[in-house]
Amino acid sequence: MDYMFELYEQVKDDMKFFIASDVRAKILISLISGSKNLADLRKEIHLSSSTILHGMNQLEQKNFIFRESGNYSLSQTGEVVANKLIDVMRSFYSLNLCEGLFLNHDISCIPPELFKDIGCLEKSFIVKSTSTNIMRPQEVLSEFLSKSKNFKQLTSVYNPSSIKIFLETLEKDGKVQLIMTEGIIDKLVENVGKDKLEKWVNEGKLQLMKVDEDVNISLTTGDNFIALGLFSADGAYDLNISLISHGEEAISWGNRLFDHYLQQSTPVKIGSLEMREEMLTIEK
Numbered sequence: 001m002d003y004m005f006e007l008y009e010q011v012k013d014d015m016k017f018f019i020a021s022d023v024r025a026k027i028l029i030s031l032i033s034g035s036k037n038l039a040d041l042r043k044e045i046h047l048s049s050s051t052i053l054h055g056m057n058q059l060e061q062k063n064f065i066f067r068e069s070g071n072y073s074l075s076q077t078g079e080v081v082a083n084k085l086i087d088v089m090r091s092f093y094s095l096n097l098c099e100g101l102f103l104n105h106d107i108s109c110i111p112p113e114l115f116k117d118i119g120c121l122e123k124s125f126i127v128k129s130t131s132t133n134i135m136r137p138q139e140v141l142s143e144f145l146s147k148s149k150n151f152k153q154l155t156s157v158y159n160p161s162s163i164k165i166f167l168e169t170l171e172k173d174g175k176v177q178l179i180m181t182e183g184i185i186d187k188l189v190e191n192v193g194k195d196k197l198e199k200w201v202n203e204g205k206l207q208l209m210k211v212d213e214d215v216n217i218s219l220t221t222g223d224n225f226i227a228l229g230l231f232s233a234d235g236a237y238d239l240n241i242s243l244i245s246h247g248e249e250a251i252s253w254g255n256r257l258f259d260h261y262l263q264q265s266t267p268v269k270i271g272s273l274e275m276r277e278e279m280l281t282i283e284k
Contacts (some may be wrong), residue, residue, distance in 0.1 A: 010233040017062070018085060021045060023055035028074070033067060035073040036255050086093030092120030101243050102124055105230040111260055114253065123247030129240040137242040141220065141270040143226050144244065148222030149174040152258050154211075155218040156181040157229075157237045158188070162220065167192065170200050177207040179258070185210055209265035219257055 018025050026045045030036060030120060036044070041052050056072060059065045064078035074082055095102070107115075127137045136159055137253045143149070146164045153162065156281070180188065185208070189197065200206035216231040228243040245251070 001063065010089055017058075018081075021055065021058075024059055026073075027052065027055050028064065028078060028085060032072045032079065032082045035071040036045055036069075038121050039072050054214055068274060072232055076115045076134075086121055090122045093195045094118045094121040094124070096277045097122070097124060097126065098243060099232060100128070101228070101241055106233060106235075107230065109215055110257065114257055114260070117253060120247075120249040120253040121243065121245060122249075123144060124243050124245035127244055128244050134240070137229070137239065140244060141242065142223060144225045144227065144246075146222065147222070150176070150223055152177040152179075152181040152255070153219065154215060154258050154261050155220075156184055156215045157218050158184050160168060160191075160220070161190070163191070167196075169207050173205065174255060175207075176200075177209070177262075179209045179211050179215075179261050181215060182210060182212075185204070204242060208268040209262065210268050211265045215261065215265070219254060221251060221258060224251070226251050228254070 018028075023045075026047075027041065030044050032043055033151060038049055038052065041056075044048055045052060056065060056067075058066065059078070063075055064081060064257075065072050066075055067073075095118060098118075129136050133139070138159070142161055142165065145162065147228045149169065151166060153176075155178075162209060166178075170176055178188075184259070188208075197206065197208065201208060204244075216235075216237075218229040218237065220227045225246045229241075230238060232238045245254075
């Protein structure tokens with residue numbers, strides 16, 4: 001940790017150079033799309049020529065931009081800095097957007113490497129239950145589910161509404177990938193039946209995987225959306241809030257999260273399903 005403080009001391013002035021000036025930051029962000037002249041920058045940034053020129057002179061002295069034939073461009077170093085600036089900006093935006101979901105919820109099931117890319121969730125929206133409609137998050141999810149033909153779900157929560165749509169999808173030759181904890185798989189076998197599950201697995205429509213650890217998360221991805229729900233700090237799944245996004249980067253982020261747990265999962269063998277179904281019958 002001492003090293004990180006030493007590192008901060010060495011770069012804090014460089015960090016302040018951008019944080020302390022909207023003008024310099026906006027110039028870098030503008031130039032990342034390509035070279036521009038002063039008139040282009042003035043039109044895009046909505047600042048006076050003198051203000052922009054002052055900022056560009058400062059950036060030029062730091063070798064972040066260069067001027068050629070009246071046009072300004074990012075240097076190689078400037079391009080790296082501009083991309084990092086945009087990444088930090090997107091991360092803060094996503095964190096502010098998701099504050100209601102992440103605050104007081106268990107986020108330990110999201111791997112650190114995916115939290116580093118939290119900016120991918122910038123085109124998301126939070127759905128909350130209301131005093132007149134406590135089922136609103138589920139209703140919005142069902143609406144998105146109804147528009148997809150293929151699904152992936154990672155969950156330790158049994159959601160009858162989602163399962164119903166998954167079963168309808170399988171009947172219509174769609175494809176479903178499920179990663180579930182053992183208790184949820186038991187519930188699925190009990191309610192759907194081993195024969196149907198076996199049929200869909202053998203036909204290649206259903207991939208049923210078991211994850212051994214408790215996964216305090218519910219992730220659903222469809223053809224053009226992801227939905228994310230979390231557990232409260234007290235260990236109970238929070239039905240009152242979820243995140244939904246149809247942004248391409250968010251969908252990719254969700255698929256990476258699903259694949260992370262897919263690598264830690266094992267296929268559910270149909271024979272073991274049959275044995276467990278018999279055990280469940282005996283227990284009844």
